[in-house]
Amino acid sequence: MMSGNINSDEALFSLDIGTRTVIGTVGVVRDKKFHVISEKFTEHEERAMIDGQIHDISLVARAVNKVKSELEEELGFKLEKVAIAAAGRFLRTTTVKSEINIDDDKEIDKELIRSLELTAVKVAEEEVNKNTVGKLYCVGYSVKNYFLNGYAISNLLAHKGQNITAEVIATFLPRSVVDSLYAVTKKVGLSVTNLTLEPIAAMEAAIPQNLRLLNLALVDIGAGTSDIAISSNETISAYGMVAMAGDKVTEAIARACLVDFNGAEKIKKQMDSKKEVDFVDVLGIENTVSYDEIIKIIKPVVEKLSEEIANKIIELNGSKAPNAVFLVGGGAHTLLLKDLLAEKINIPEKRIAIKGRESVTDCVCIDNNLGSTGVTVLGIALVAIKKYGGDFIDVFLNSSVVSLFNSKKNTVMDVIMQAGINPKVLIGRNGNNIRFKLNGSKRVSFGKIGKSAIIKINGLLGSMESDIRENDKIEIEFSQNGENAKAVIKDYVKDVNSIGFYLNGEIQNLEPIFIANGEKTDINYEILDGDDINTIFSQTIGQYKRYVNNNINVEYYINDEKLSDDYIIKEGDKIQSKEKLNENMNVKTIDNEKNTSIENKNEISSEVLNEEKVKYGAIEVVVNDKKIILEGKKEYVFVDIFNYINFDLTTLKGRIVLKLNGEKAGYNNILKNGDIIEARWE
Template identity: 45%
Template sequence: MRFDYGGLKMGRVVPSPDNCIFALDIGTRTVIGIVALVESGRLRVAAQYAAEHESRSMFDGQIHDIARVADTVLEVKRNLEAKVGFRLTRAAIAAAGRSLVTRQCRVEMEIDGEAEIDAALVNSLETAGVKNAHREVESAGPGSAEKYFCVGYSVVKYYLNNYPITSLIGHRGSLIGADVLATFLPDSVVNGLYSVLRRVGLEPVNLTLEPIAAAEVVIPESLRLLNLALVDIGAGTSDIAISRKGAVVSYGMVPVAGDEITESISEALLVGFDEAEKIKRALEKGGTIGYKDILGVENTITAEEVAALIDPALDRLAAEIAAAIIELNGNEPPRTAFCIGGGSRLPGLTGKLAGKLGIEPQKVAVRGREAVGNLIVDEEGLEGPEGVTVVGIATVAVQRLGQQFIKIKVDGKEFSLFNSGGLSVSSALSMVEFNPRDLIGRNGRNLKFTLNGRPQVVYGGLAKPAEILVNGSRATLKTPIKEGDEITVLRARDGEDARAWVRDFLENPGGISVTLNGEPRVIRPVCILNGAEVPYDSEIKEGDSLDIKTVRTVGDLLEGMDLQDYAIMVNGAAAGPGYELKDGDSVSLFKRSSSGAEEAYRLIAEKKEESDPPGGREWITVRVQRQAGPA
C-alpha cells in the first residue's frame, strides 16, 4: 500500500484507499477497528467501530471458532466501509502474547566505510538479527511439530564500530551492529488470524504483537530511558512490555485477565457468562446492579457487594501480573506501571497491582487515548484504555509498511506473507492454508483373499508423489522463497486400490475340446467363490475364498470313477490317468467286462512290448472273464 498525502479538503486530508490504513484489534471479547491516516505528521482516526463476539469464540487470546470470529470482524469491516465510503481490502493486525517466545540477538555487519548508512541498510541489519533469533527459537525445541513465526521485534541498541549509538542513519563506518529483541508465536496462533482475514476478504498488510503496538504509543522513545512497565489487560490475556535505558527490553504475557473476574461473578451469583460480564462492567458506575440468575429470578446487588465477591479473584489477577512484570524486569519492580485495555477498568485493580509490585499506588495508572501524542480522532467513543492498542497497531503499520510482508503466488493466486525471516516453501504453504495431504499420495489398498486354500495378495497401485516448482524449477519444501516468487504444486495422486476378477487367475478360460467315447465335450475351469459356483467375470472382494477346479489330465476328466476297472486309450493309444489332455484329444474308456476290452488289453500289451528295452521283453497276460449269457 502506498500513502498519498494529497487530496486536501477544507484543510483536512480526504480519506481514500490510497492514504488510509485499516487496523484491527481482534480481542478475546471485542473486535475494534479503525481507519486511520497520516495528516501533518499526526495519526488521524477517520472512523472507528467496536463489536463484541456473540459467543465465547476466543479464549486467552487464541481463536477457537474461526467462523464466529470472522463474523464479528465482518461486522466491524462493513460498518467502517459505510462510514468511509470505500471498500477495505487490507488490514493491519496484532497477535496477543499467548505462548510468546522472545530472543535477543546481537548482529553485526561489515559495510563500505565511505558510504552513508541509509534506512535500507539498517533494515537489512535488523532483518539479519530477526533471522538469527528465529534460528535460535527453531533449534531450541528439536522434534517439535510446532513452528514459530516472528510477530514483531524492537531494537534495544545500535552499534557503530562497536560503540553504542541511538541511530545509525546518516553515519559512516565500517562495522554496524544491533541488539534485536524478536518475539515469536506458534504458527497455530498466526494462522488463525490469517484464516479470519481470508474469510472476510482481507489481506494482511502488517502483523505485530499487541504489547509492541501498545508500547509504541504509550511508551514513546522519550520515555524509554525510564524503567516502565506497560500492561495491556484484556479479557483473556494480560500482555506486558518493559522499558529501560532507552529501549523496550522485554515482552511477556500471562493468560489471566478480565474473564477470570467474570467467571468468579458467574459462579458466585449463579448467572451466565454474558450476564456476569454485564455485572462486571456496571461496577464502574457503582450503586445497585440488577441481574437475572440462571433460574430466571430477578435479583439486585450493590457494587460494593460485587467488589467483595470478586476480591479474591482480583487479588490473584494482580499477583500473577505483578509476578510476571518483576520477572521480566530482572526480578525487581519497575518505577511505574501503565495499564491499558478493557480489563484495566476493574475497580481496585491498580491499587492491588501497586501493592503486589511494592510501589506507591499513584505510580500504577490507567492510560487512555489522552496519553497518546500526535493523535486526532474524528468521532467520539473508545477514548478509554480499551481504544489504545488499536491505535498502536495502526502506528506500527504506518512505520513498517511494506517491510514485513512479501508477495508470492501459489498456484496462480497471490498472497501476502509475513516475512519472519528464512521463509521456505514449507512455511509459505502452511500460511496459505495449503492442505499437506495434497503433498503425500496414498498407495492403493491391497486385496487379500485365498486361492485354492493359499493366501493371495493383489497389490494396490503406487502413489505418484507431488512435484513442487518455484519459478518453474524443481524445488522442495525446504527451498527458500523471496518477494515475487511463484510456487506451483503438482499435487500427489493416490494409487488405485487393488481390484481382481476370477478370470485373472485362469490359465485357459476358454477351456479345451475333447471327445470322450465319441461324445464331443468342451472342458472349462470351474470357479467356486465362497462356496458357490460363479461366472468368470465375478469380482473378488477382500477376504474371499476362491477355488478353481481345472481339468488337466485324464484322471481329472474321469474324477470320481474307479479307473482300476477300465482301460484308457487316447487318440487310439493306451494311456494312463496322468496323461495331460490337449485340445482335440479323443479319449476312449473300456470296462473290463465289455466286448471291446480284449482288444484294448491286446493293444496295451503291444504298447508295452514296443516300449521294452532291447535285449529283453516282458510279456503280460491279459485275462478277460466273460459273463455267461442267458442259457
C-alpha cells in the same frame, strides 16, 4: 467526519481482533498525526476466541466482516488492506542458561558477549520447539543475569575468566499463528499490509518514544490474556503474557450471583459507577448486589491476577521492579487491580497509571468513549504508519534468503539467530595454552590467536549490532580458531653444546639429560600441559659418575693427579679412570664376607669418621635405608645423592619415584642433615 474528502488509497485500516471484541479503525495521516475518520466495534456472537486463541475461524471472520462492512458503508469506499496484530497469547517465552569457556588471558569484549547471548537464544529456541510445531521467529529477548566463573556479575565487559554464562528470557512467535490470522482476513477479502504484536502496538500508542529511555512496563489487560511489554534504553526489551484477565473476574461474579456470562459482564461494568446493581438470576429471581459484596466476590481472583502479572513483569525485567507501570485494555479498570498490583510489585500506587485514548498524543480521535479498550487498535495503526514494512522482510545472508518478523529494528544478530547459525562460528578462540614447569619455574607456551568473524553489510564492514533493512546483502566470513600451543624441550634449552674429552684415550661427549615427570626423555620431547621438566647437564666428575658412567666406585685422574667430584670437565681434557680400592670405600656398606670382628671395628671407625665429617660441612642422610655422607659442598640438593649411590639413570626402567622425608621430591630440593630419602623405579 472527514470521510467525504478522503481518497481510499490514503486511508489506513487497522483491526484489533480480541477475545470478546473486534474493533476496526480507519484514519489518515494529517500533520504527522493519525486522524480517525471512522470506527466500529462489535462483540463476537459466541465465544469464538478463548484466551486470545482463534477457535472458530468462520465465527471470528463473521465478526470481522461485520465491522468491515459497517465501515465501508459509512466511508463510501471498499476496504482491501488492513494492519493487524498477533496477541501476546501466542508468544512462547522461556528462560534458559547458556555458558561458554573462554581464554582466560583475553579480555571479554562486546562480540564475545553477543555470541554468548546468541547461544542462549538458540538454546531457548530448541526448548520452545519441544512443544511447538513449525517455524519460530524470535521477537525479543533480555538478559536476566551474567555469570563469570560461576559468580553473578552485572557486566562482563573487559573482565577475564575461564567461563561465562548468560541467563536469558527469550520470546518466540510461531508462524502458525500468522497463518491463522491471515486465514481470517483472507476469508473477508482483506490483504495484510502490516503485522505487529499487540504488546508492541499498545506500547507504541501508550508510551511515546522519548519515554522509553525509562524502564517501564505496559500491561494490556484484555478479556482472556494480559499482554506485557517492557521498555528500556529506547527499545522494547522483553515481551510476555499471563493467561488470565478480565474474563476470570466475570466468571467469579457469574458463579456467585448465579447469572450467565453476559449478565455477569453487565454487573461488572455497572459496578464501576454504582453502589448497588439490580439483576435477575437464572431462576428468574430479582436480586441486588452491593459494591462491598462484589469486592468480596472478586478480591481473590483479582489478587491472583495481580500476582500473576507482577511476577511476570519482574521476571521479564531481570528480577527487578520497573520505574512505572501503564495499564491499557478493557480489564485495566478492574476494581482493586491498581492497589494490589502496586503491592505485589512493591512500587507506589501513583506509579501505576491507566492509559486511555486521550493520552495517545499521535492520534486525533472522533471520541474517546472506548477508553483504554481502544488504545491497542490505535497502536496498530501507528506501527503501520511508521512503515516498519510488511510483516516480514527478506535479507541475503551469504547469498541465501533469510526472512525476519518485522516487529522492530532488526540487526545482524537477528539475522544470525533466524538463520540458525551456531554462534560459536562467530568468535575465534585462541589455541589452548600449555602450562608446565621447567627446572622448578612456571612456564607458559601460548596458543595462536584466533580470528573473529568478519561481517559486511552491502560491502561495508559491520558488526552483530548493525541495523539491517529489506534486501540488505550480508556477508559473514566465519571465525577461525587459533592453533593449540606446541612446545618441545629443545625450544627452551639455550645451549645444547656438548663437551668433548678423552677418557682412557677414547673420545667422550657430555650432553644434557632431560627428565619429564620423573622419566628420562630426549630433547625432542613434546611438552604436555602440566608437565614437570628438568634438565641436567653433567659438567663435574661427580655428575659424570652419577648420570653417565653410573659407577661411583671409579676414580679419575689427569696426569696421575686424582680429580675430586667437584672438578669441572673441560673441552679436550685427557682423563684416565681407575677402579677404587675396597679399603678406601669408607661410605660403602662393609663387605659381608669379612669376619664379624673386623666389621664391628670398621663400623666404629666409620661412625667416628662420620662425626668428624659432619663437623666440617658434610651432612649425613639415609638413602634407601642406608646411611650416606655427602661432603665437599656448602649446600646439597636432592640430585647430589646420585653421586653416592648405585642408581642407573641412563637406562629407563619404568617411572622414577623420589621422596624426601616421606613427601614427593624434586631434583632441586635442598637436603639437610638427617633427611630420609627414597629413590627407586616403579
